[in-house]
Amino acid sequence: MMPERTPYIAGNWKLWGTRAQASEYCEKLLALLPDASRRPADVGLCVPFTALDVCVEALAGSGVLVCAQNMSAEESGAYTGEISAPMLLELKVDGVVLGHSERRAYYGETDRALQEKLPVALAAGLKPILCVGETEDEREAGDMERKLRHQVGEALHEVPDERLADVVIAYEPIWAIGTGKVASPEQAQEAIAFVRALVGGRSEEAAQAIRVLYGGSAKPDNAAEILAQTDVDGALVGGASLDPEDFARIVAAAG
Ligand code: 13P
Numbered sequence: 070m071m072p073e074r075t076p077y078i079a080g081n082w083k084l085w086g087t088r089a090q091a092s093e094y095c096e097k098l099l100a101l102l103p104d105a106s107r108r109p110a111d112v113g114l115c116v117p118f119t120a121l122d123v124c125v126e127a128l129a130g131s132g133v134l135v136c137a138q139n140m141s142a143e144e145s146g147a148y149t150g151e152i153s154a155p156m157l158l159e160l161k162v163d164g165v166v167l168g169h170s171e172r173r174a175y176y177g178e179t180d181r182a183l184q185e186k187l188p189v190a191l192a193a194g195l196k197p198i199l200c201v202g203e204t205e206d207e208r209e210a211g212d213m214e215r216k217l218r219h220q221v222g223e224a225l226h227e228v229p230d231e232r233l234a235d236v237v238i239a240y241e242p243i244w245a246i247g248t249g250k251v252a253s254p255e256q257a258q259e260a261i262a263f264v265r266a267l268v269g270g271r272s273e274e275a276a277q278a279i280r281v282l283y284g285g286s287a288k289p290d291n292a293a294e295i296l297a298q299t300d301v302d303g304a305l306v307g308g309a310s311l312d313p314e315d316f317a318r319i320v321a322a323a324g
Pocket residue numbers: 081169241245246247248249284285286287305306307308309
């Protein structure tokens with residue numbers, strides 16, 4: 070039997086959100102979202118470390134998940150500027166984005182580091198959102214599948230088969246991030262079905278259960294078409310998530 074996959078709409082604030090902004094945002098968003106039992110999707114917010122506790126408190130009991138945007142694989146030690154899984158758990162954080170293309174491009178995040186971070190997050194009970202995706206040059210050179218195979222294979226290498234379905238993967242083509250150039254529904258479907266097949270190479274059961282999201286210029290006016298694709302299980306939303314009204318409209322588009 071095919072398992073039902075609950076759609077997941079996550080907002081990635083990136084470098085946005087003072088504590089004051091976070092608090093105001095959460096209040097507005099809760100007023101716009103239906104009650105958890107009537108929501109067409111799981112909803113999450115990926116916010117700066119300094120806004121995590123504000124969001125956890127403001128969203129308590131609402132069912133909206135709160136995620137960090139990065140995490141160290143280490144628990145403690147001489148790693149200046151890093152944040153560990155126990156530190157996130159102490160704040161009652163639900164999940165963490167790992168391997169966002171901006172962290173890979175600007176801060177040297179490697180596939181090898183992600184290979185260590187994913188099992189640490191899962192063991193801690195944090196729900197990881199693993200980001201993968203190709204550049205425009207890679208797509209044009211016909212290298213999309215090679216890139217995705219490499220990123221997914223490396224990052225999930227140390228995740229046991231029985232935990233694969235607890236990972237959320239976000240397919241975010243780099244050429245679509247922050248560019249207004251959204252992937253067509255067909256492009257999103259094709260790449261996401263490929264990502265699911267890669268997981269199927271490890272476990273067919275996990276492939277049917279794992280949620281694979283689309284990310285890259287997702288907006289209220291293009292979300293429904295993308296979310297309607299068979300293999301697309303939700304969206305990781307950057308710019309449009311900064312406006313609670315736009316974000317709530319994207320959540321509604323998952324219905
Ligand atoms: P935009 O929605 O701003 O293109 O960002 C997508 C993204 O990177 C989400 O993680």
